[in-house]
Amino acid sequence: MFAALDSATAQTQDSKQSKAINQVSLADVAAGKATIVDLTHVLNEKNAYWPGTGYEPFHLKTIATIEKDGVLSKAFSMPEHLGTHIDAPNHFETNQPDLSMISPDQFFAPGVVLDIAPQAEVNADATLTLKDIQEWESKHGRIPDGAIVLLHTGWGRFWDNYSRYKNQDAMGKLHFPSYSGEAAAFLIHERKAKGLGIDNLSIDSGISKDFAVHHVVNKAGRYGLENVAQLEKLPARGFFLIVAPIRIEAGSGGPTRILAILPK
Ligand SMILES: [Zn+2]
Numbered sequence: 001m002f003a004a005l006d007s008a009t010a011q012t013q014d015s016k017q018s019k020a021i022n023q024v025s026l027a028d029v030a031a032g033k034a035t036i037v038d039l040t041h042v043l044n045e046k047n048a049y050w051p052g053t054g055y056e057p058f059h060l061k062t063i064a065t066i067e068k069d070g071v072l073s074k075a076f077s078m079p080e081h082l083g084t085h086i087d088a089p090n091h092f093e094t095n096q097p098d099l100s101m102i103s104p105d106q107f108f109a110p111g112v113v114l115d116i117a118p119q120a121e122v123n124a125d126a127t128l129t130l131k132d133i134q135e136w137e138s139k140h141g142r143i144p145d146g147a148i149v150l151l152h153t154g155w156g157r158f159w160d161n162y163s164r165y166k167n168q169d170a171m172g173k174l175h176f177p178s179y180s181g182e183a184a185a186f187l188i189h190e191r192k193a194k195g196l197g198i199d200n201l202s203i204d205s206g207i208s209k210d211f212a213v214h215h216v217v218n219k220a221g222r223y224g225l226e227n228v229a230q231l232e233k234l235p236a237r238g239f240f241l242i243v244a245p246i247r248i249e250a251g252s253g254g255p256t257r258i259l260a261i262l263p264k
Pocket residue numbers: 081085086087226253
């Protein structure tokens with residue numbers, strides 16, 4: 001089934017890997033004959049969330065125990081935009097589908113990983129440029145139409161340190177790398193990306209004021225994926241993604257399990 005979706009025609013050193021993912025079937029995945037990388041951070045009270053008014057940490061409380069009630073049961077509360085989560089198309093644009101309305105076929109796609117970790121290492125405000133995409137494509141082949149694009153910034157290594165992760169300066173401004181508006185527009189319109197994901201708090205850089213990337217993505221009815229884990233474990237291409245968000249009526253986002261499938 002991946003063959004039909006990953007029609008990538010990489011003519012470079014990655015072509016072997018792209019071919020291999022075409023040969024991985026769901027039966028292979030079920031039989032343990034594929035590698036699955038879980039791109040989801042474990043939800044707990046230390047999870048990063050957007051540091052805005054009204055947001056609060058994840059909270060889990062026990063409502064019944066086996067000792068007292070014969071059964072273990074808990075209740076949790078959290079903002080929609082906390083931990084590894086999806087930004088639904090209605091997050092930044094009106095008249096766009098809410099979380100419950102996204103068509104399930106949007107949750108399956110070949111994945112690619114672009115990388116600005118070297119730039120981010122020296123500049124926390126670095127953004128992915130059109131030139132970066134051109135360089136990636138000359139090395140790895142054209143980004144397949146309808147892929148889910150992930151951006152590795154290296155920020156995942158700060159996940160356990162919320163203060164370092166959001167990197168707020170004395171003026172309260174956040175500093176972390178992301179997509180530029182032009183790069184996002186190219187990926188959404190010229191490469192028909194189903195969604196754009198990132199390994200930090202936002203698909204717009206920390207210092208962004210206009211949230212150009214969110215608008216480009218949401219205006220096209222597409223979604224964002226934020227705080228995506230373990231991007232350093234993925235190749236540049238040659239894997240398949242399954243995105244499984246919670247289904248909240250009228251939701252603008254929510255916790256999401258994201259799995260990458262690679263040939264073993
Ligand atoms: Zn979000």
